[in-house]
Amino acid sequence: MRVFVTGGAGFIGSNLVDTLIAQGHTVTVYDNLSSGRKEFLTAHLHSPHLTLKEADLLQPAALTKTMEGHNLVVHLAANPYVRLGETQTDLDLTQGTIATHNVLEAMRHNHIHDIIYSSSSVVYGETTGSLLSESYGPTLPISLYGAGKLGGEGLLSAYAGTFGLRCWIYRFANIVGRHGTHGVIVDFITKLNTNPHTLEILGDGRQCKPYLYVTDCVNGMLHGYTHSHDQVNLYNLSCTTTTTVTRIAEMVVEEMGLSSVKFAYTGGDRGWKGDVPRFQLDPNAMNTLGWTATYTSDEAVRKAIRDTLDANL
Amino acid sequence: MRVFVTGGAGFIGSNLVDTLIAQGHTVTVYDNLSSGRKEFLTAHLHSPHLTLKEADLLQPAALTKTMEGHNLVVHLAANPYVRLGETQTDLDLTQGTIATHNVLEAMRHNHIHDIIYSSSSVVYGETTGSLLSESYGPTLPISLYGAGKLGGEGLLSAYAGTFGLRCWIYRFANIVGRHGTHGVIVDFITKLNTNPHTLEILGDGRQCKPYLYVTDCVNGMLHGYTHSHDQVNLYNLSCTTTTTVTRIAEMVVEEMGLSSVKFAYTGGDRGWKGDVPRFQLDPNAMNTLGWTATYTSDEAVRKAIRDTLDANL
Numbered sequence: 001m002r003v004f005v006t007g008g009a010g011f012i013g014s015n016l017v018d019t020l021i022a023q024g025h026t027v028t029v030y031d032n033l034s035s036g037r038k039e040f041l042t043a044h045l046h047s048p049h050l051t052l053k054e055a056d057l058l059q060p061a062a063l064t065k066t067m068e069g070h071n072l073v074v075h076l077a078a079n080p081y082v083r084l085g086e087t088q089t090d091l092d093l094t095q096g097t098i099a100t101h102n103v104l105e106a107m108r109h110n111h112i113h114d115i116i117y118s119s120s121s122v123v124y125g126e127t128t129g130s131l132l133s134e135s136y137g138p139t140l141p142i143s144l145y146g147a148g149k150l151g152g153e154g155l156l157s158a159y160a161g162t163f164g165l166r167c168w169i170y171r172f173a174n175i176v177g178r179h180g181t182h183g184v185i186v187d188f189i190t191k192l193n194t195n196p197h198t199l200e201i202l203g204d205g206r207q208c209k210p211y212l213y214v215t216d217c218v219n220g221m222l223h224g225y226t227h228s229h230d231q232v233n234l235y236n237l238s239c240t241t242t243t244t245v246t247r248i249a250e251m252v253v254e255e256m257g258l259s260s261v262k263f264a265y266t267g268g269d270r271g272w273k274g275d276v277p278r279f280q281l282d283p284n285a286m287n288t289l290g291w292t293a294t295y296t297s298d299e300a301v302r303k304a305i306r307d308t309l310d311a312n313l
Numbered sequence: 314m315r316v317f318v319t320g321g322a323g324f325i326g327s328n329l330v331d332t333l334i335a336q337g338h339t340v341t342v343y344d345n346l347s348s349g350r351k352e353f354l355t356a357h358l359h360s361p362h363l364t365l366k367e368a369d370l371l372q373p374a375a376l377t378k379t380m381e382g383h384n385l386v387v388h389l390a391a392n393p394y395v396r397l398g399e400t401q402t403d404l405d406l407t408q409g410t411i412a413t414h415n416v417l418e419a420m421r422h423n424h425i426h427d428i429i430y431s432s433s434s435v436v437y438g439e440t441t442g443s444l445l446s447e448s449y450g451p452t453l454p455i456s457l458y459g460a461g462k463l464g465g466e467g468l469l470s471a472y473a474g475t476f477g478l479r480c481w482i483y484r485f486a487n488i489v490g491r492h493g494t495h496g497v498i499v500d501f502i503t504k505l506n507t508n509p510h511t512l513e514i515l516g517d518g519r520q521c522k523p524y525l526y527v528t529d530c531v532n533g534m535l536h537g538y539t540h541s542h543d544q545v546n547l548y549n550l551s552c553t554t555t556t557t558v559t560r561i562a563e564m565v566v567e568e569m570g571l572s573s574v575k576f577a578y579t580g581g582d583r584g585w586k587g588d589v590p591r592f593q594l595d596p597n598a599m600n601t602l603g604w605t606a607t608y609t610s611d612e613a614v615r616k617a618i619r620d621t622l623d624a625n626l
């Protein structure tokens with residue numbers, strides 16, 4: 001299969017490319033390298049099975065031309081920093097919703113029908129229910145990142161209904177692991193490298209979310225694609241467990257071999273405006289398809305801490 | 314109150330302006346007159362309570378400047394033709410989601426906190442359930458119009474969560490009545506004026522939807538605004554009944570005083586790609602707030618037919 005991966009040099013994208021190439025597929029990575037890194041694809045840069053196109057999704061002509069001849073699009077590219085929307089209010093509109101529209105238009109022009117899309121648990125917003133299934137509604141995101149993802153979901157669904165596209169929409173838990181470039185684990189390690197005595201923790205540390213290891217995420221996306229055949233396939237992609245921010249901090253301290261680190265909480269129930277402090281995703285629909293996460297949330301976090309520490313050695 | 318109404322020269326907007334001015338409010342209409350008409354505001358054009366600004370939502374500087382000093386924004390402007398998205402694939406992205414983003418940015422710059430937004434029942438997409446409540450999910454629109462509206466909902470919700478905005482999101486039934494410029498009633502009357510013997514009906518005529526009279530819509534929007542005080546207030550705005558397309562055709566024929574009109578169905582279960590053929594909205598949440606539709610769906614349709622025939626006299 002010829003697979004076109006937007007954001008394929010990024011965190012999740014580069015892990016996906018490893019798997020796709022190992023499975024014998026030919027891959028084109030389309031990435032502007034704004035948060036993706038060429039070095040994440042080092043193993044394949046001289047492979048005939050990988051083409052890297054350094055370009056932006058906001059260049060529709062380049063996008064349409066490069067996409068020609070592929071069978072499947074995996075659209076992962078987006079601003080990866082949820083909290084940036086607070087200060088750059090057009091970022092998620094542009095790099096989220098509008099970029100997704102450009103991807104769909106390029107598919108339409110090239111008569112490509114299948115797309116896998118990385119949505120996010122943040123589309124649910126701040127909910128009162130404990131366990132969020134895909135049928136939870138209304139989806140009221142509290143971050144501009146979430147609005148961008150929800151806008152993307154709507155576009156995929158509309159192109160399915162109007163132009164016959166088939167789509168696989170995944171609402172991701174927090175994905176962590178090898179090639180991770182952002183998020184709470186990277187933040188904590190960076191802070192402790194600078195000051196190993198005191199760790200600033202945003203909020204009260206009781207924020208509690210599911211963390212999914214990146215290989216579980218990649219395998220889940222591909223499993224759903226081969227096992228679910230509706231026109232619009234929408235799934236939570238998550239483990240069943242969760243981890244608190246304070247527990248992450250404790251594990252980072254342990255894995256870095258530090259002791260007597262003082263945790264300095266900034267206070268409040270959340271890290272920043274637009275942060276959803278507590279949620280749990282119901283992975284039952286994906287489980288029914290035959291996929292389950294290999295790692296618990298705590299295991300995923302610990303593995304990701306080790307990955308990040310190894311990468312910095 | 315100083316109310317800023319986008320699309321205020323349009324169908325629903327001009328009816329809203331009548332009510333707002335009758336209630337003693339001062340209104341600024343911001344409209345590019347692409348589907349709105351200055352004549353819909355004739356009664357107020359010389360009133361000190363109405364300012365008409367002919368400009369586009371895609372002009373952020375004009376928008377921000379004009380919005381200054383208002384207390385409430387009612388954002389109704391959008392492409393009103395659901396089926397256009399099939400051929401003009403950037404229309405609902407631009408005039409829907411991006412325009413809504415511009416409205417929210419202008420509010421943020423002007424420190425205006427309250428917005429009423431016209432979403433649509435089409436955000437639900439094609440559903441299996443019979444009666445759609447606001448908690449129905451996932452919302453998977455099948456038209457690009459629906460994607461634009463869903464993208465707008467997400468943006469309002471995100472600006473509420475991130476910047477403290479308060480929003481009233483209404484998922485409208487099919488709104489009909491005075492100043493209606495498009496939709497099945499106008500289409501049928503136009504066709505029968507040209508050919509009073511045969512009426513082409515898109516689909517099989519069994520499409521069945523709730524039709525809400527425009528004054529019910531206007532009163533519902535304002536009722537929810539004064540009676541619901543959450544940060545994000547999301548409501549279906551609908552009557553409890555529905556009307557089939559064939560029944561509408563029969564009523565148009567009756568009201569036009571025609572007889573022996575042959576109905577020529579184009580066939581298929583829907584009018585066009587992206588048309589949701591059958592749905593019913595649960596208005597229970599609005600009913601609980603103390604609002605109910607004055608007219609049944611059939612009554613609304615008949616009243617709207619008479620309005621349209623009167624307007625053409």
